[in-house]
Each structure stands twice: as structure tokens, then as C-alpha cells.
Amino acid sequence: MKPIKIQNDDGEDIEIKFNDDGIIEVRHSDIDPEVWGELMEYSKVVRIPGFKAFMAEKGLKDMESPDFKEVVEKMGGYLVMPNGQFMIINRQEVNAIYEAVKQAGGIIPNWASRRV
Numbered sequence: 151m152k153p154i155k156i157q158n159d160d161g162e163d164i165e166i167k168f169n170d171d172g173i174i175e176v177r178h179s180d181i182d183p184e185v186w187g188e189l190m191e192y193s194k195v196v197r198i199p200g201f202k203a204f205m206a207e208k209g210l211k212d213m214e215s216p217d218f219k220e221v222v223e224k225m226g227g228y229l230v231m232p233n234g235q236f237m238i239i240n241r242q243e244v245n246a247i248y249e250a251v252k253q254a255g256g257i258i259p260n261w262a263s264r265r266v
Contacts, residue, residue, distance in 0.1 A: 187229030
């Protein structure tokens with residue numbers, strides 16, 4: 151599949167490719183125009199059982215509170231780069247990426263079943 155190309159409000163290029171398993175990869179001109187990273191969304195990652203256990207070990211036990219959910223929903227997402235680095239992308243970019251994937255017939259991942 152040829153990558154989908156969109157632009158954010160600042161005119162930066164965002165290229166998107168995805169597979170049938172709901173894995174979305176993104177190449178962002180403002181991060182590194184040559185490297186693909188896997189998209190992760192904060193509001194979905196917090197549903198992963200391993201992540202919940204990790205956060206509980208760090209002292210954050212109430213990830214079901216309305217306040218926590220409200221903040222996480224606004225946070226957007228991040229790209230996991232091949233070198234293991236995380237690069238933050240904003241909520242508007244995550245929404246635009248999901249919209250482009252849906253319009254191209256792709257699926258939006260539900261990470262609750264993934265392991266960390």
C-alpha cells in the first residue's frame with residue numbers, strides 16, 4: 151500500500167501506513183522525515199493490563215477516575231521510533247491520522263488486548 155499523506159495545521163507532512171492488525175505507522179516531517187514510528191495513543195495505551203500494573207507500581211492506582219480520563223484524552227499520542235525513543239504528537243494530529251486511516255478503509259486499533 152502506498153502511504154497516505156496529510157498535512158497538519160502547521161503545514162508539516164504526515165505520512166501514514168497501516169495494516170490489517172490495526173498497527174499504524176507514521177512518518178512526520180517535523181520529527182524525522184526519513185523514519186517511520188508506530189503510533190500509540192495515550193487514552194488507549196492506559197487500557198493495556200501491563201501498563202496499568204506498571205503505573206500502579208509507580209503509585210498511580212486510580213486510572214479510572216473521571217479526572218484522569220479527561221486529562222489522558224486530551225494528551226494525544228506518541229510515536230515509538232525504531233531507536234526506542236518516544237516522540238509526542240498532539241491530539242489534532244492523532245485525530246487527523248485516524249480520520250485518514252478510516253477513509254482509506256483501515257481500522258483504528260484497540261490496544262486493550264495488547265501486552266506491554
